[in-house]
Amino acid sequence: MKKSYTAAICALILYLNCIFPVFAERVNDPLVANDFTKETKVNTTLNFTINDFSDSVNPPENSPFSSITIRQLPNETAGMLRLSTSSVAVNQEIQKNDLDKLNFVPAKDYEGEAIFTWDAHYGTITSPYPSAVTIKIGSGTSEPAETPSPTKVPEATSAPTVAPMPTQKPLQYEDMLDHWGAFSAGMLGAEGIIVGEEIGGHFYFYPNKVLTRMDFITLACAVFGIKTKDSLEGNPFADHNVPHYMLRQAIAAYEAGLISGSSNGNALYLNPYDTLTRAEAIKILDNGLQLEHPATEALSFADSNSIPSWATQAVMNMEAYGIVKGYEDNTFRPYANINKAQAGELLYQVYKYRLKVRKTQSVFNSVFYGTL
Numbered sequence: 001m002k003k004s005y006t007a008a009i010c011a012l013i014l015y016l017n018c019i020f021p022v023f024a025e026r027v028n029d030p031l032v033a034n035d036f037t038k039e040t041k042v043n044t045t046l047n048f049t050i051n052d053f054s055d056s057v058n059p060p061e062n063s064p065f066s067s068i069t070i071r072q073l074p075n076e077t078a079g080m081l082r083l084s085t086s087s088v089a090v091n092q093e094i095q096k097n098d099l100d101k102l103n104f105v106p107a108k109d110y111e112g113e114a115i116f117t118w119d120a121h122y123g124t125i126t127s128p129y130p131s132a133v134t135i136k137i138g139s140g141t142s143e144p145a146e147t148p149s150p151t152k153v154p155e156a157t158s159a160p161t162v163a164p165m166p167t168q169k170p171l172q173y174e175d176m177l178d179h180w181g182a183f184s185a186g187m188l189g190a191e192g193i194i195v196g197e198e199i200g201g202h203f204y205f206y207p208n209k210v211l212t213r214m215d216f217i218t219l220a221c222a223v224f225g226i227k228t229k230d231s232l233e234g235n236p237f238a239d240h241n242v243p244h245y246m247l248r249q250a251i252a253a254y255e256a257g258l259i260s261g262s263s264n265g266n267a268l269y270l271n272p273y274d275t276l277t278r279a280e281a282i283k284i285l286d287n288g289l290q291l292e293h294p295a296t297e298a299l300s301f302a303d304s305n306s307i308p309s310w311a312t313q314a315v316m317n318m319e320a321y322g323i324v325k326g327y328e329d330n331t332f333r334p335y336a337n338i339n340k341a342q343a344g345e346l347l348y349q350v351y352k353y354r355l356k357v358r359k360t361q362s363v364f365n366s367v368f369y370g371t372l
Contacts, residue, residue: 033057033120033131042138048102063122069093071117071130072183078114079106111138117183173205181341184348207341214272217253223347224288226256238267258288279311279334286314295320301332323349
């Protein structure tokens, strides 16, 4: 009888864990540090203090705050995070007593926002997911124009290349706990735009999955709020054996100007299963943004000559607006494939930019759930 009673109690606990919001418990976990914001003037170094982080953490009983680990660095277009005079690296641990040496050096004449994320350590205990620090650069200056212009265009107004940081906590993906792209992917999930696959109360993003053209088109449609068509009416593509759900999404993307297809003779093809290249991804994003002020400064990548002519202006635009950058060796690699984590980073930058332009969070009317 006692064994039956114990088994019943265990079953009840498992049932309650299933029907009540497991995710909400993760988001409100007391070990998670609070996000905080700092401000600095243009071209002025921002120095952090121990109290900036100590006042934000929520240590468990008998386990005091001991250190942090940097999980995602600020975008290089915004500036550099340093410890004294040395640049900080992803996954670098910084002891509590060294946090007074942490500083952020804004990029020359940059005005806008920079973001980095960090884990809090309480001895042997670590916060379950990262917290964010938002750095406002040029705080107190005049508001940017309604439609920001790229920083490299002479006629551009004073405009940040990265839009304001939404206040949501990032969705935690079990397969991205220590991944450089966890924050951007998690924020897309938290904002209800691109949500990964949920299995047993945990979420998975599959960051290393190499994307096809249709994979990226689907994700881009979610970010730009392009709804799937109800029928195949007006289908411009000659591809055979493409599922109707794919075609309905592709037709919507085509009609919205997001994609144009590939011409072969007199026919137009979607080629949904071809792997996506960086140049193709940037072209799709540029089509979706429809920027009012195209960039005019020539590209300076070491392999600029290898960028196809149909993508050159798009790459110029996305670089000038701070949405994309090259590799450490100053190459762009237009024909390299893109995995889901890289796509998530690009799409999140586009999402933030659209928030800034429209000055509202009520931009999106579609969402992508599940795995690709």
